[in-house]
Amino acid sequence: MPLAVGGLRLASGVSFLVAPEKANRMWGDKEPPSPTAALLLRSMGYRDALIGGLLAWASLRGRPTRGWLLASAGADAADLVGGMSVHRDLPRSQQVIGLGGAAVGIGIGLWGAFRRS
Secondary structure, eight states, rough: HHHHHHHHHHHHHHHHHHHHHHHHHHHHHOOOOHHHHHHHHHHHHHHHHHHHHHHHHHTTTTTHHHHHHHHHHHHHHHHHHHHHHTTGGGGGGHHIIIIIIHHHHHHHHHHHHHHHO
């Protein structure tokens, strides 16, 4: 499970680094991002690629993954809290995909971190 979560987070992060506009559309935004939004998308991409890559790497090496799963849940919690502050301004697609995805990510990260090995 940690390998799958890490791989997905790594792939998501890389997609925001390689093609932030396309990745942004996949997460529910129909409009092209402003330069500031593109910067933030790339920053999110670096964060997700780092956390996902290190989670996958730890899993492949048989190392503890709990801390990386908590970091993954924490990143999603930050996205959810930040997204809630602009919830009313987001189109419905972003409310469902972006905020819903963050909520699911928090649950998976916490479940993975606290499951019995």
